[in-house]
Amino acid sequence: MNQHLSHAPGPIGVFDSGYGGLTILDKIRETLPEYDYMYLGDNARAPYGTRSFEVVYEFTRQAVNKLFEMGCHLVILACNTASAKALRSIQMNDLPNIDPTRRVLGVIRPTVECIGDISKNRHIGVLATAGTIKSESYPLEIHKLFPNIQVSGVACPMWVPLVENNESQNDGADYFIRKYIDQLLSKDPQIDTVILGCTHFPLLLPKIRQYIANDISVVSQGEYVAESLKDYLRRHPEMDAKCTKNGNCQFYTTEAEEKFSESASTFLNRQISVKHITLE
Numbered sequence: 001m002n003q004h005l006s007h008a009p010g011p012i013g014v015f016d017s018g019y020g021g022l023t024i025l026d027k028i029r030e031t032l033p034e035y036d037y038m039y040l041g042d043n044a045r046a047p048y049g050t051r052s053f054e055v056v057y058e059f060t061r062q063a064v065n066k067l068f069e070m071g072c073h074l075v076i077l078a079c080n081t082a083s084a085k086a087l088r089s090i091q092m093n094d095l096p097n098i099d100p101t102r103r104v105l106g107v108i109r110p111t112v113e114c115i116g117d118i119s120k121n122r123h124i125g126v127l128a129t130a131g132t133i134k135s136e137s138y139p140l141e142i143h144k145l146f147p148n149i150q151v152s153g154v155a156c157p158m159w160v161p162l163v164e165n166n167e168s169q170n171d172g173a174d175y176f177i178r179k180y181i182d183q184l185l186s187k188d189p190q191i192d193t194v195i196l197g198c199t200h201f202p203l204l205l206p207k208i209r210q211y212i213a214n215d216i217s218v219v220s221q222g223e224y225v226a227e228s229l230k231d232y233l234r235r236h237p238e239m240d241a242k243c244t245k246n247g248n249c250q251f252y253t254t255e256a257e258e259k260f261s262e263s264a265s266t267f268l269n270r271q272i273s274v275k276h277i278t279l280e
Contacts, residue, residue, distance in 0.1 A: 004069070005068055005069065005098075005099055005102075006071050008071070009073070009241065009242045009243060009244045010036070010038075010070070010071030010072050010073060010242070010243070010244055011035070011036035011037050011038040011071060011072055011243070011244055011248070011249075011250065012028075012035055012036065012037050012038070012072065012074050012075075012076065012229075012243050013037075013038050013040065013064075013067035013068075013070075013072035013074065013075035013076065014028070014037055014038070014039045014040070014075070014076045014078050015039075015040045015041075015042075015060070015063045015064065015067060015075060015076070015077055015078060015079065015082070016039075016040075016041055016042070016077075016078045016079040016082075016199055017041070017042050017043075017045070017046040017047060017048040017059075017079050017081065017082065017160075018041050018042065018043045018046035018047070018160070018163070018164050018200065019041060019043070019163055019164060019200065019203070019260075019263055019264060019267060020078070020079065020160070020163065020198060020199035020200030020201070020202075020203070021039065021041065021078030021079060021199050022039070022041075022264055022267050022268060023078075023199050023200075023202040023203060023220065023221070023222050023267075024076065024078035024107065024199050024221060024222050024225050024226075025037060025039050025078065025249075026222060026268060027222030027223050027225065027226040028076070028222070028225065028226045028229060029249065030226065031223075031226035031227065031229075031230055032226065032229065032230055032233075033247055034245045034247055035243055035244070035245050035247070036243070036244040036245065036246050036247070036248045036249070037248075037249040037250070038067060038070060038071075038072055038249075038250045038252070039249065039250070039251045039252065040063055040066065040067060040252045040253075040277065041251075041252070041253045041254070041255075041260060041264075042059060042063060042253075042254045042279060043164065043253050043254055043255035043259075043260055044253075044254035044255040045059060045254065045279075046160065046164050047081075047129065047160040047161060047164065048079065048081040048082060048129070048131060049081050049128075049129025049130050049131045049132065049155075049157065049160055049198070050129070050130055050131065050157065051081075051131065053085045053086075053131075053135075056081055056082060056085040056086055056131065057085060057086040057089055057090075059082075059279070060077065060079075060082040060085075060086035060087075060090065061086065061090060061094060062279040062280060063279055064077075064090060064094075064104055065098070066277065066279055068098065068099070068102060072102075073101070073102050073103070073239065073242040073243065074102070074103050074104075074105070074239055074242070074243060075102075075103070075104045075105070076104075076105050076106075076107070076225070076229065077104060077105065077106045077107065078107060078199050078225070079107070079199060080107060080108060080128055080129065080132045080137075080197050080198050080199060080221075081129050081131040081132050081198070082106075083106030083107050083108045083137070084108060084131065084132045084135040084137040085131060085135060087104065087105075087106040090104050091104060103239060105228075105229070105232065107199065107221050107225050108137050108138065108141055108197075109141060109228075110221070110224045110225045110227070110228035110229075111195060111197070111219065111221045111224050111225070112138065112141040112142050112145060113145065113224070113228070114219070114224045115142060115145075115146065115149065115193065115195070115219070116145065116146050116149075118193050118217050118219060119149065119192055119193040119217070120192055121190060121192050122146070122148055122149045122150060123149075123150050123152075123188055123190040123191045123192055123193075124142065124149055124150065124151045124152070124191065124193050124194075124195065125151075125152050125153070125154070125184045125185070125187075125188065125191040125193070125194040125195070126138045126139075126151060126152070126153035126154070126184075126194070126195045126197045127153075127154055127156050127159075127180060127181070127184060127194060127195070127196055127197060127198070127201060128153060128155065128156065128195075128196075128197030128198050128201075129155060129156070129157070129160060129197075129198050130155040130157050132155075132197050132198065133153045133154070133155040133197075134155075138151060138153060138195065138197055139151040139153070150188065150190075152184060152187040152188040152191065153184075153197075154180050154183045154184040154187065155180075156176075156180040156198070156201070158176040158180075159176065159177070159180070159198065159200065159201060159204060160198065160200045162176065162204065163200040163201075163203050163204065164200075166263055166266075168203055168204050168207070169206070169207070173204070173207060174207060174210075177204060177207045177208060177210075177211060178211045181208065181211045181212055182211075185212075191216065192215070192216055192217065193216065193217045193218075193219060194212060194216055194217070194218050194219065195219045195221075196208070196218065196219060196220050196221065197221075199221060199222075201220075202220040202221075202222065203267060205218070205220065249272075250275070251264065251272050251273065251274045251275070252274065252275050252276070252277040253274055253275075253276060253277065254276070254277060254278065254279055255276075256276070257274045257275065257276050260274050261273070261274040
């Protein structure tokens with residue numbers, strides 16, 4: 001056990017490669033407003049989707065360790081790429097050495113668990129980063145629970161940069177949004193449910209809906225992750241007791257504070273205070 005880590009209760013940590021995790025944090029705070037949260041965006045090194053497993057694991061491990069050092073006992077990887085490439089290694093290899101009582105949870109499993117109730121014809125599409133698609137995490141997790149569901153996936157390498165550079169609502173974004181949706185639907189025209197397998201992608205939702213038929217369900221992860229976390233804390237009162245409850249939220253970024261603050265305030269529709277942090 002790392003003796004440098006505080007044993008006092010602390011906030012729930014939420015980590016993402018950039019702004020996307022704000023879509024998860026927002027839904028979690030709607031569902032569990034009484035808890036304290038600490039958000040960490042590694043915007044300076046985003047996007048993660050094109051990076052190797054080894055690099056994503058190392059970056060994610062650094063972020064998790066930092067959140068633990070800052071008082072968190074529970075960390076949510078609000079990033080599909082980190083969940084796909086780093087979560088299992090951190091849970092199995094790192095936590096026993098860091099502190100076996102601390103927990104790190106991902107966003108893929110909670111999303112997958114809801115699919116059986118949403119899809120009617122058992123044809124699912126996944127739009128995600130190249131890293132998440134390459135990992136095949138969604139097909140693997142879906143087939144564990146629903147072996148009869150057919151899963152098709154398409155990588156959308158331009159979508160995260162559109163969000164990170166505040167271009168998501170500009171006219172130039174339409175070409176890339178339509179391009180990847182058309183690729184997915186051409187793979188399987190019977191798709192009736194599309195999972196947005198990257199937490200950045202809900203920030204593109206107004207434009208995504210323009211190019212997907214109304215009878216196709218589009219699944220954003222926030223509400224499902226929030227409900228899963230609520231259930232997790234109910235089932236694990238020992239972890240719930242380690243989470244402070246004052247309704248506060250702190251924001252940290254690895255990029256310039258002003259840039260993150262401006263973009264994040266736009267996404268959240270409210271002004272926030274941000275502090276710079278270094279990961280290593």
